[in-house]
Every structure is written in C-alpha cells, then in structure tokens.
C-alpha cells in the first residue's frame with residue numbers, strides 16, 4: 001500500500017536513468033521525481049518526460065475503467081501494465097485513449 005508519496009517536475013542537473021524505459025535522462029531535461037513510503041519502505045524514482053506522460057495516461061484509463069488501486073501502474077511497472085492492458089482489452093493504451 002502506497003500511503004505517502006509526491007511527484008515533482010525537476011530539471012536534471014546530471015544524467016539519470018528513467019525507472020520505466022531505462023533511457024538516459026540528459027542533463028537539462030525535465031523529468032518526474034517521485035518519493036514516498038511504500039508499505040514501510042521509503043522509495044524514490046526518476047521518470048523521463050515521455051514515460052511520465054504515459055503513466056498519467058494509464059492512471060487516467062485505470063480510473064475511467066474503475067480499476068482497483070492494486071491494478072494501477074506501479075513504479076517500474078509501466079510496460080507490464082501496458083502489456084496486461086493490451087492482453088485484457090485487445091487494444092493498446094494509445095488506442096484506448098482515443099476511445100475514452
């Protein structure tokens with residue numbers, strides 16, 4: 001259970017790796033930095049701008065489809081969420097976004 005978290009936009013002062021696609025976030029690029037407590041453990045993650053937008057889209061779709069909290073995309077789980085979504089609905093996230 002995620003019981004305390006926040007996400008902020010940051011401008012990279014050095015290179016980072018995106019926790020979703022593992023691409024390099026270059027110095028000067030904007031990225032999302034999330035931090036909080038998952039269960040009883042602290043966590044933090046850095047997500048590139050592209051993946052951050054995909055996460056927002058997936059969360060929006062999950063909300064529209066009335067997913068339970070545990071079925072929302074989790075950190076580093078975006079590709080799994082997208083694969084499962086395509087398997088369950090037979091369409092991609094992008095196709096679903098155009099239909100909702």
Ligand SMILES: [Zn+2]
Pocket residue numbers: 018019020021022023047048049050051052
């Ligand atoms: Zn990424």
